Amino acid sequence: MNKPTAEMLKKGYLLFPKVLFEEQIKATKGARGYFDAFILVLTHVNYSTTECCTHNHTFECRRGESVMSIARWAELFGWKRSRTRYFFNKMYEEGIIQRVANPYTTHIRIPAYDMFVGQKRRENAREETNGVTFETFWEKYHEVTQTPKLNIGRARREWKKLSPHERNLSLKNIDEYYDNLADTKYCMQASTYLSYKAFMNEYDY
Structure with a gap:
């Protein structure tokens, strides 16, 4: 598998009900390869943050994360534990899945989770509908400040790091x-x- 990028996802998304995939996995009695295994991981990570407790240790399992053991993943995949462990190590190396530091259990994260489920696309669509785009910001900033239009590449990268709320501000x-x-x-x-x-500065009036 290749590490996902925004460029890869420009061709669009397919709306595919999870139940159909689950039925296919049951029919084939497990994951047939790495792609099937990754989709299983994608369907078993958290959609929202939850609180977990393992060995009397409480911690948060965030959106796009999971705290299932290797034994449980192996059971889901229909694989031996050694193959399952090899799969995760390969995903860690390629950056497709990340290992979250947790001494109590196997804790993983899919860093591009929002991209895979179309969340970023929906957020961008909402922003564009509301007129909150980089191009709008770029033009307004220089119209107000009357400064030279420099370093647009860096500005665009910084824009992408902001949340929808921060972009609006x-x-x-x-x-x-x-x-x-x-x-x-x-x-x-x-x-x-x-x-x-600087848009979050507070001023005394």
Whole structure:
């Protein structure tokens, strides 16, 4: 398997009910290969954060994570434990699955979970509907600050790191940031404004 990227997913998504996949797994009596095994992992990680307790140790298992043992995964895959362990080690090496530090159980994370389930795509679609896009931010920032349009690549990378809420604030608070500068010649470049999260500054009025 290749490590997922946003570029790979530009061809779109298929809406595939989990029950159909589960029935196929039952019919074939387990995972036939690494792809089947990965899809099983994808369908057995958390959709939302839950609290777990193992050996009297309480911890959070977040969205896109699982705390099942290798023995349980082997049972799900219909494989021997040695093959199951080899599969996870291979996924760790390729960065498709991450190992979460936990001395009490096998704790894993799918770092691209939101991408796989289309969450990022839905968030981006909502942002575009509301007019909160990088292009809108880029134009407004330079219209308000009258600064040169520099380092757009870095600014775009910083934009992608922000949550939908932070992107909304970054666009909404440009005027407030600029109006509260003691000296406008020290106005940040757009990329720095985003990376420093200057849109979250609090001012005394």
